[in-house]
Amino acid sequence: MGMVTLGGQARDLRYPWKTIRRLHAEAGINLLKMEETDFTDPAKMSAIIWAGLLADSPALTVTEVDEWITLGLLKTLAEAVAEAMQAALQGDSPPNP
Numbered sequence: 001m002g003m004v005t006l007g008g009q010a011r012d013l014r015y016p017w018k019t020i021r022r023l024h025a026e027a028g029i030n031l032l033k034m035e036e037t038d039f040t041d042p043a044k045m046s047a048i049i050w051a052g053l054l055a056d057s058p059a060l061t062v063t064e065v066d067e068w069i070t071l072g073l074l075k076t077l078a079e080a081v082a083e084a085m086q087a088a089l090q091g092d093s094p095p096n097p
């Protein structure tokens with residue numbers, strides 16, 4: 001999946017169906033249309049990372065995620081999202097608990 005280090009901890013981004021639906025409902029972002037997703041939009045990027053972390057940290061907030069993201073991490077984060085989505089599309093992303 002998409003491993004990243006955020007908040008001083010290795011974290012796994014996962015995008016099972018429940019997460020994809022929640023992200024769409026709460027932030028209006030459709031990850032099934034990744035080619036149309038603007039990864040240069042800070043609010044969208046924060047929401048996408050937040051959603052990918054929910055499986056392991058269901059109480060996590062976007063505000064907490066914002067505190068961990070730095071400009072130097074953006075490329076790594078975008079690559080981790082793409083990797084995690086690829087895993088989800090191949091059926092390798094376990095569902096949220």
